[in-house]
Amino acid sequence: MDERKGKYTTVSIPVTLYNRIKKLIEGTGFTSVSQYVTYVLREIVAAHEEARYEEPFTQEDKERILERLRRLGYL
Amino acid sequence: MSGDKVAVHISKELYEKAKKYIEEQGGFESVEELVEFVLGEVLSEEGGEQVFSEEEEEKVKERLRSLGYI
Amino acid sequence: MVSKPHGGRLVDRVARGRRRELLLDEAKELPRLEVGFDRAVDLEDIAHGVYSPLEGFMVQEDYLHVLYDMRLSTDHPWTIPIVLDADPEELGDVREGDDLALTHRGRVLAVMRVEEIYGWDKREYARMVYKTTDPKHPGVAKIYGMKELLVGGPIDLVDELPNPLERYTLWPAETRVLFRERGWRRIVGFQTRNVPHLGHEYVQKAALTFVDGLFINPLVGWKKPGDYRDEVILAAYEALVKHYYPRNVVVLAALRMNMRYAGPREAIHHAIVRKNFGCTHFIVGRDHAGVGDYYGPYEAWEIFQEFPDLGITPLFIREAFYCRKCGGMVNEKVCPHGDEHRVRISGTKLREMLRRGEKPPKTMMRPEVAEAVMSFDNPFVEA
Numbered sequence: 001m002d003e004r005k006g007k008y009t010t011v012s013i014p015v016t017l018y019n020r021i022k023k024l025i026e027g028t029g030f031t032s033v034s035q036y037v038t039y040v041l042r043e044i045v046a047a048h049e050e051a052r053y054e055e056p057f058t059q060e061d062k063e064r065i066l067e068r069l070r071r072l073g074y075l
Numbered sequence: 076m077s078g079d080k081v082a083v084h085i086s087k088e089l090y091e092k093a094k095k096y097i098e099e100q101g102g103f104e105s106v107e108e109l110v111e112f113v114l115g116e117v118l119s120e121e122g123g124e125q126v127f128s129e130e131e132e133e134k135v136k137e138r139l140r141s142l143g144y145i
Numbered sequence: 146m147v148s149k150p151h152g153g154r155l156v157d158r159v160a161r162g163r164r165r166e167l168l169l170d171e172a173k174e175l176p177r178l179e180v181g182f183d184r185a186v187d188l189e190d191i192a193h194g195v196y197s198p199l200e201g202f203m204v205q206e207d208y209l210h211v212l213y214d215m216r217l218s219t220d221h222p223w224t225i226p227i228v229l230d231a232d233p234e235e236l237g238d239v240r241e242g243d244d245l246a247l248t249h250r251g252r253v254l255a256v257m258r259v260e261e262i263y264g265w266d267k268r269e270y271a272r273m274v275y276k277t278t279d280p281k282h283p284g285v286a287k288i289y290g291m292k293e294l295l296v297g298g299p300i301d302l303v304d305e306l307p308n309p310l311e312r313y314t315l316w317p318a319e320t321r322v323l324f325r326e327r328g329w330r331r332i333v334g335f336q337t338r339n340v341p342h343l344g345h346e347y348v349q350k351a352a353l354t355f356v357d358g359l360f361i362n363p364l365v366g367w368k369k370p371g372d373y374r375d376e377v378i379l380a381a382y383e384a385l386v387k388h389y390y391p392r393n394v395v396v397l398a399a400l401r402m403n404m405r406y407a408g409p410r411e412a413i414h415h416a417i418v419r420k421n422f423g424c425t426h427f428i429v430g431r432d433h434a435g436v437g438d439y440y441g442p443y444e445a446w447e448i449f450q451e452f453p454d455l456g457i458t459p460l461f462i463r464e465a466f467y468c469r470k471c472g473g474m475v476n477e478k479v480c481p482h483g484d485e486h487r488v489r490i491s492g493t494k495l496r497e498m499l500r501r502g503e504k505p506p507k508t509m510m511r512p513e514v515a516e517a518v519m520s521f522d523n524p525f526v527e528a
């Protein structure tokens with residue numbers, strides 16, 4: 001997948017930290033520190049996005065939906 | 076505490092998301108700092124579990140074996 | 146809380162009112178592309194937010210990301226390419242940037258802004274998504290039967306596909322309001338294409354013990370001969386819910402969505418879809434969405450480890466069976482007894498009994514459910 005190399009960027013971390021993480025992930029299925037960093041970053045970013053979501057319905061949308069739900073007997 | 080650094084690779088999309096996270100969340104100056112912090116946390120959690128030396132752990136296992144638990 | 150839609154925003158590409166009229170008007174002048182039933186179903190699912198954050202059929206960048214990384218180009222998890230195929234002759238002189246009217250059986254269903262027209266490698270698709278290039282695999286066979294080009298771009302739905310199960314159909318915007326009205330915070334989704342037997346009920350109830358509500362969401366609309374008819378599945382579930390679940394803990398609604406038999410990748414896909422409906426949890430069966438022996442029994446569980454950012458929690462619940470020694474429904478994890486005490490429930494066996502008009506034993510199927518099935522002259526899809 002060489003054509004997609006340009007899609008990556010680098011983050012620099014201290015060598016000592018790098019080495020400790022490298023040791024930590026030995027035998028866990030993670031094949032590189034980059035892969036592990038990706039994993040933990042995704043986890044925290046997603047948790048953050050999750051926390052700040054609000055439903056975008058207008059009042060009108062909601063009324064329309066509630067009416068149909070009542071008509072079908074769901075409410 | 077500046078020293079040698081190593082580069083790790085993450086996708087640009089994820090980098091952008093991490094940047095957005097920092098802007099909204101505050102507390103970090105850069106994605107680097109965030110990554111360093113998070114990895115540090117991981118290590119301290121892991122470290123917290125390793126209260127045993129290998130020798131101590133072997134002793135515990137020995138007892139569990141003698142009692143038939145493992 | 147009801148879960149956040151995938152990618153952060155619930156997609157709504159259903160044109161309404163004045164906008165719909167304008168689009169229908171525009172469509173009269175546009176080049177047309179006739180699509181089959183499967184793609185029409187995709188259109189409807191995209192427009193109603195089932196596939197949020199997708200707003201149309203995938204462009205090449207997303208297609209390749211999904212193929213190789215199991216993510217959209219925005220980094221959000223996504224495992225099944227959602228693509229529109231066409232032959233060069235059909236597209237005529239349609240260019241990128243043009244609008245295109247998508248028709249089904251001659252009726253305009255949607256208007257699409259053509260962002261990109263690109264070629265694809267079907268064997269590569271099969272290898273990545275299905276882990277096999279074997280044309281005997283039903284999903285692979287469908288891919289091999291598709292046309293030579295893919296057309297990517299956002300769509301606007303201007304007409305609904307006829308829906309015989311309209312009164313059983315709820316879309317994500319509706320279930321999200323419904324779950325909230327009922328005060329549910331934790332909702333578990335259950336995917337099915339079957340009449341419920343005791344094993345299914347046990348799995349659902351095991352999950353329900355820990356959450357506020359159960360969303361039973363049968364896939365309908367595309368049955369092959371010998372399968373239960375859609376109305377039969379819904380009637381059977383109505384009977385089960387009425388007689389064996391407390392009031393107000395279950396929502397039963399049908400979803401017309403293509404089944405792809407992609408095993409582990411499709412398990413992720415099914416979870417994402419239910420997240421869009423507002424579920425916080427999703428029951429993943431052993432060999433979920435598998436077919437034949439193309440996938441290992443636990444592959445559909447293992448793949449979830451690769452997605453820390455999925456935004457919906459998978460629940461891995463083992464198959465249930467009746468144990469005479471235990472005196473109830475159990476699974477491998479909780480019953481120590483041997484096979485001689487166990488009554489395994491086989492879907493195939495149940496189907497045969499019901500076909501012969503025989504009522505299955507109570508250790509396999511609730512009598513009310515069996516009666517609901519047998520109340521139909523022919524509960525099965527005809528050849």
Ligand SMILES: [Zn+2]
Nearest residue numbers: 468471480482
């Ligand atoms: Zn038992």
